[in-house]
Amino acid sequence: MFQIVRKQVLSKGAIIRFDINAPRIAAKVKAGQFVIIRVNETGERIPLTVADKDAFSGTITLIFQVVGKTTALMRSLKEGDSLKDVVGPLGKAAEVENIGTVIMVGGGTGVAILHHVAKAYKEAGNYVIGIIGARDKETMILDDEMAHICDELIITTDDGSFGERGFVTTPLKKYLDERYDIKLAYAIGPIIMMKNVCNLTKKYNLHTMVSLNPVMIDGTGMCGGCRVTVDNRTQFCCVDGPDFNGHLVDFDELEKRNNIYLKDEKDSLLNSIR
Amino acid sequence: MLEDVKYLKFKTYLNTYCPHCRNTFNYERKDEKYIVFKSIYKGEEAELKLSPYLDVFDVESSVEVAENDRLDDLICPKCKKSLIVEEPVCGECGSPVAELIITAFSKLMPFFICLKHGCTWHGLSKADENRVKLKIPRQDMPEQDMKLRVANHGEVPYGYTTELAQLEAGRCLQCKDPKCVKGCPVNVDIPAFISLIRDEKVDDAAKKIKETNMLPAVCGRVCPQESQCEALCILGLRDRPVAIGNLEKFVADYERKMDLVKVPVIKTKLKKKVAVVGSGPAGLTAAADLIQRGYSVTIYEALHEAGGVLVYGIPEFRLPKSIVNFEIDYLKQMGVKIELNCVIGNTITMDELLEHFDAVFIGVGAGLPVFMNIPGETLGNVFSANEYLTRMNLMKAYKFPEYDTPKPKGNKVVVLGGGNVAMDSARTAIRTGSTEVTVVYRRSRQELPARHEEVRHAEEEGVKFMLLTAPVKYIGNDQGILKGLECLRMQLGEPDSSGRRRPIPIEGSNFVINCDVAVVAIGNSSNPILFQTATDIKRNKWGNVEVNPETNQTSKEHVYAGGDIVTGAATVIQAMGAGRVAANAIHKKLSAG
Ligand SMILES: Cc1cc2nc3c(=O)[nH]c(=O)nc-3n(C[C@H](O)[C@H](O)[C@H](O)COP(=O)(O)OP(=O)(O)OC[C@H]3O[C@@H](n4cnc5c(N)ncnc54)[C@H](O)[C@@H]3O)c2cc1C
Ligand code: SF4
Ligand code: FES
Numbered sequence: 114m115f116q117i118v119r120k121q122v123l124s125k126g127a128i129i130r131f132d133i134n135a136p137r138i139a140a141k142v143k144a145g146q147f148v149i150i151r152v153n154e155t156g157e158r159i160p161l162t163v164a165d166k167d168a169f170s171g172t173i174t175l176i177f178q179v180v181g182k183t184t185a186l187m188r189s190l191k192e193g194d195s196l197k198d199v200v201g202p203l204g205k206a207a208e209v210e211n212i213g214t215v216i217m218v219g220g221g222t223g224v225a226i227l228h229h230v231a232k233a234y235k236e237a238g239n240y241v242i243g244i245i246g247a248r249d250k251e252t253m254i255l256d257d258e259m260a261h262i263c264d265e266l267i268i269t270t271d272d273g274s275f276g277e278r279g280f281v282t283t284p285l286k287k288y289l290d291e292r293y294d295i296k297l298a299y300a301i302g303p304i305i306m307m308k309n310v311c312n313l314t315k316k317y318n319l320h321t322m323v324s325l326n327p328v329m330i331d332g333t334g335m336c337g338g339c340r341v342t343v344d345n346r347t348q349f350c351c352v353d354g355p356d357f358n359g360h361l362v363d364f365d366e367l368e369k370r371n372n373i374y375l376k377d378e379k380d381s382l383l384n385s386i387r
Numbered sequence: 388m389l390e391d392v393k394y395l396k397f398k399t400y401l402n403t404y405c406p407h408c409r410n411t412f413n414y415e416r417k418d419e420k421y422i423v424f425k426s427i428y429k430g431e432e433a434e435l436k437l438s439p440y441l442d443v444f445d446v447e448s449s450v451e452v453a454e455n456d457r458l459d460d461l462i463c464p465k466c467k468k469s470l471i472v473e474e475p476v477c478g479e480c481g482s483p484v485a486e487l488i489i490t491a492f493s494k495l496m497p498f499f500i501c502l503k504h505g506c507t508w509h510g511l512s513k514a515d516e517n518r519v520k521l522k523i524p525r526q527d528m529p530e531q532d533m534k535l536r537v538a539n540h541g542e543v544p545y546g547y548t549t550e551l552a553q554l555e556a557g558r559c560l561q562c563k564d565p566k567c568v569k570g571c572p573v574n575v576d577i578p579a580f581i582s583l584i585r586d587e588k589v590d591d592a593a594k595k596i597k598e599t600n601m602l603p604a605v606c607g608r609v610c611p612q613e614s615q616c617e618a619l620c621i622l623g624l625r626d627r628p629v630a631i632g633n634l635e636k637f638v639a640d641y642e643r644k645m646d647l648v649k650v651p652v653i654k655t656k657l658k659k660k661v662a663v664v665g666s667g668p669a670g671l672t673a674a675a676d677l678i679q680r681g682y683s684v685t686i687y688e689a690l691h692e693a694g695g696v697l698v699y700g701i702p703e704f705r706l707p708k709s710i711v712n713f714e715i716d717y718l719k720q721m722g723v724k725i726e727l728n729c730v731i732g733n734t735i736t737m738d739e740l741l742e743h744f745d746a747v748f749i750g751v752g753a754g755l756p757v758f759m760n761i762p763g764e765t766l767g768n769v770f771s772a773n774e775y776l777t778r779m780n781l782m783k784a785y786k787f788p789e790y791d792t793p794k795p796k797g798n799k800v801v802v803l804g805g806g807n808v809a810m811d812s813a814r815t816a817i818r819t820g821s822t823e824v825t826v827v828y829r830r831s832r833q834e835l836p837a838r839h840e841e842v843r844h845a846e847e848e849g850v851k852f853m854l855l856t857a858p859v860k861y862i863g864n865d866q867g868i869l870k871g872l873e874c875l876r877m878q879l880g881e882p883d884s885s886g887r888r889r890p891i892p893i894e895g896s897n898f899v900i901n902c903d904v905a906v907v908a909i910g911n912s913s914n915p916i917l918f919q920t921a922t923d924i925k926r927n928k929w930g931n932v933e934v935n936p937e938t939n940q941t942s943k944e945h946v947y948a949g950g951d952i953v954t955g956a957a958t959v960i961q962a963m964g965a966g967r968v969a970a971n972a973i974h975k976k977l978s979a980g
Pocket of ligand 2: 558559560561562565566567568577578619620621622628629631
């Protein structure tokens with residue numbers, strides 16, 4: 114059993130942070146890696162990227178948005194409750210090196226993952242520019258932490274209630290036009306955002322890494338449910354990823370594959386409410 | 388006539404043998420009344436050639452025994468003499484025989500029981516006995532009705548009753564040079580355990596099997612007996628072989644259900660520690676062997692449940708999970724520690740394990756699903772069998788929405804492949820509401836690698852087989868979801884290196900099967916996750932770990948391996964055998980110094 118030692122609501126009911134006691138994972142996990150959790154005996158296995166860790170106290174931080182039955186169930190848990198299973202760290206860690214200037218683009222709960230990667234790049238000595246977006250002020254998360262990590266930070270919201278109005282791609286384009294020293298972009302967020310960022314950076318020939326979130330079951334390369342097409346080759350996201358060269362990813366296919374279970378998610382959620 | 392034998396209710400019918408005139412007959416106990424019944428040998432006399440020992444009497448000469456008659460007064464309907472005589476005396480103890488009964492299982496063979504002392508002996512020469520045994524037909528396994536079972540996930544074979552098991556065990560010739568044993572990958576002493584069933588020492592029979600095979604309840608259900616022990620059984624030359632698998636299942640289930648499984652007390656406790664990576668049959672066997680020798684053993688398992696393929700792959704209707712859990716509890720009670728949710732290579736590395744353990748056994752299986760590499764493979768609703776079965780079994784998607792994992796649903800399901808994994812997928816699909824399930828296999832029926840029983844069950848349940856057919860392309864709709872599978876017809880050419888006739892495509896024979904779910908069950912290769920960090924363990928070009936076949940030691944000191952990770956996808960029993968070889972070698976190494 115993996116105890117929730119701290120629970121924090123980041124955005125009114127919808128985005129929640131758990132600090133979970135998992136010393137073995139905390140000692141090993143690197144930026145970009147994820148865990149697979151199962152809340153209880155009848156639960157499903159879902160992947161969640163580790164947003165942070167504290168090796169000293171043996172905890173890992175998970176940040177999730179309530180979208181389906183499992184995340185709704187997680188919201189109902191209190192500090193002191195436990196998750197039945199947490200396995201990890203899974204996937205390849207981000208290959209963090211000191212390369213100069215990097216730009217980190219995040220959207221929605223993707224900022225949670227991005228912030229772990231950004232922190233690693235900062236610690237490796239890079240100049241880190243951050244651009245983070247959300248629907249509105251309410252759903253913006255970790256802006257304080259990002260401000261702390263990044264050398265420059267731009268915030269955007271769709272409705273303009275916080276930071277600039279619009280999408281992350283607008284300030285990104287500005288940066289790409291103005292600065293020639295950016296060596297790498299990282300884009301983590303909704304599929305559509307990552308796709309748009311990649312379409313843009315492709316024009317500037319800027320190497321861009323994305324973190325993919327397909328449906329997963331085991332997370333160890335056993336089921337193949339997490340297949341994604343990268344460079345026209347099938348890759349297992351859980352072992353070959355989750356980070357890939359965004360210019361080679363088939364985002365449309367990923368989106369379609371992720372949509373297959375949408376209706377089941379709803380049915381499952383309804384069933385749990387009933 | 389003899390065919391009727393198996394339908395008799397053996398609980399109430401007993402065979403009796405007259406010691407004076409060598410007549411045999413049945414009687415039935417009913418409300419303490421004895422009714423002498425028609426002999427089952429009627430009409431078979433000439434063929435049986437059992438005279439001068441056995442005579443046959445007619446049904447008309449059956450005698451009804453008066454209500455208050457005791458068995459002591461039972462009169463043989465033929466010679467009219469009392470069955471209770473002073474002679475012959477019991478062949479074992481020499482005392483007078485009170486009642487002579489040919490017990491149910493030896494229906495066709497005089498078999499005496501001295502009721503006073505409970506001793507038994509045979510009344511025929513060995514040659515006659517064998518000839519008679521050849522007449523007992525192989526006892527069919529009672530099974531769940533095929534119309535009912537497609538609507539549930541309960542086990543299909545019910546298992547032998549004690550009576551059926553006795554009858555089947557009676558068929559075994561107890562060969563001096565038993566061929567069946569040679570066919571068994573771990574050389575279970577088959578005639579010995581069958582003989583113990585006949586002696587009604589079923590718990591000893593279980594112990595006998597467990598000397599070489601730790602998981603008889605599993606093996607009785609999943610071993611490909613028809614290509615192993617039963618393939619070589621001498622009876623198979625003239626008739627159908629002894630149903631060794633069914634008997635093995637009977638013995639193990641009897642032991643478990645009668646609560647006869649005793650957890651051994653481990654007397655010696657050694658300081659040395661062994662880690663086992665993976666909790667499939669290979670790992671479980673290695674762990675059991677080592678804990679019994681006194682080592683402290685910890686199993687590390689990546690998933691949230693122990694058992695490997697036994698829990699995530701093989702479905703409930705073929706191998707109930709309660710059986711696997713029972714075996715795992717047994718290991719725990721012996722003191723094996725099991726750490727779930729622990730991926731070796733990630734959560735703990737191999738080198739870290741070696742800091743804490745004196746030896747490591749790797750049994751991580753062949754978990755990596757192989758795809759066909761044809762267009763459209765990433766379409767929605769194209770699953771690997773691993774994913775399909777893991778969702779259904781491990782995650783219990785068939786109970787969705789009680790369990791949260793959604794079940795892959797499709798009306799028309801195609802399954803690619805012809806092995807056990809394909810049969811399991813197809814039969815799971817049938818049970819989860821698919822209206823049409825088709826197995827697509829590129830060779831012919833003869834080459835289907837699945838257990839015969841699985842193929843038969845699948846057919847009975849309505850699975851269609853499209854043989855000599857090879858998929859070439861998946862076709863999707865505009866939402867990226869599968870709607871059809873384009874295939875090519877094949878014909879058989881010359882035999883290839885495996886001796887099987889090679890399928891060759893018939894040009895231009897393309898056609899499309901409409902389907903909304905496809906399950907790819909064409910094989911598994913080795914799971915690389917452990918080796919991403921344990922790079923110093925030598926593997927061959929297929930990714931399988933290379934070992935010394937005598938010891939199962941890998942290229943790395945103190946590290947051993949066995950099961951599918953060494954052989955590529957194989958069988959449960961082979962994995963168990965490999966676990967044992969490694970356990971022996973580890974013991975030898977660690978006890979040497
Ligand atoms: C659907 C299906 C049906 C089958 N039917 C039959 C049958 O009828 N008869 C038969 O004889 N055989 C059958 N087989 C084959 C048989 O199940 C395998 O040969 C056997 O299970 C192999 O045992 P194993 O111990 O080597 O590995 P597995 O049973 O594969 O177990 C390996 C275990 O290791 C774990 N693992 C992997 N990597 C790590 C890691 N890095 N750290 C920790 N744990 C790890 C896995 O999660 C898994 O639990 C079937 C296989 C499948 C998939
Ligand atoms: S070969 Fe057949 S008849 Fe002979 S001992 Fe084995 S099971 Fe019995
Ligand atoms: S999640 Fe199963 S293979 Fe990646």
